[in-house]
Amino acid sequence: xRITLLSLLSLCLVAATPARAELHITRDHxxxxxxxxxxxxxxxxxxERVIIDxxxxxxxxxxxxxxxMNKICVTPxxxxxxxxxxxxxxxxxxxxVTSSEGTSDLMSYxxxxxxxxxRRNGGLTTEMKKIKNGVELWKIVDPCPEEx
Numbered sequence: 737x738r739i740t741l742l743s744l745l746s747l748c749l750v751a752a753t754p755a756r757a758e759l760h761i762t763r764d765h766x767x768x769x770x771x772x773x774x775x776x777x778x779x780x781x782x783x784e785r786v787i788i789d790x791x792x793x794x795x796x797x798x799x800x801x802x803x804x805m806n807k808i809c810v811t812p813x814x815x816x817x818x819x820x821x822x823x824x825x826x827x828x829x830x831x832x833v834t835s836s837e838g839t840s841d842l843m844s845y846x847x848x849x850x851x852x853x854x855r856r857n858g859g860l861t862t863e864m865k866k867i868k869n870g871v872e873l874w875k876i877v878d879p880c881p882e883e884x
Contacts, residue, residue: 757784766794776802787880793817801845809880817864849876
């Protein structure tokens with residue numbers, strides 16, 4: 737009986753310990769901006785960490801302006817991709833049509849380090865502009881510490 741109570745007490749203590757919440761981004765090509773805003777707002781409110789461990793393109797990059805930068809890090813596999821916003825093709829007969837309002841909205845979320853990189857690289861265009869792991873990326877997002 738004593739061992740059972742001790743085991744039960746240990747199980748309760750483990751269950752009461754908060755889990756290390758984190759979001760791993762490994763292959764995210766983006767999507768609807770409003771969905772990403774809501775997703776990253778929930779991540780921010782929960783205090784979760786974000787590990788960019790692969791592709792984070794398009795609307796995925798909103799994480800940089802919504803989640804605090806001290807909660808985000810990149811691994812050697814990380815890359816970021818930026819381009820102008822587009823209208824939903826369902827409303828444009830399947831044609832890719834850029835949205836100046838959407839692009840301005842995206843830019844309004846980015847921290848100055850991202851905006852500076854985008855400006856230095858010709859601004860947002862229809863073509864994807866990528867930052868791969870290395871000094872350029874580390875000027876924007878810190879590399880992940882080993883314990884993450």
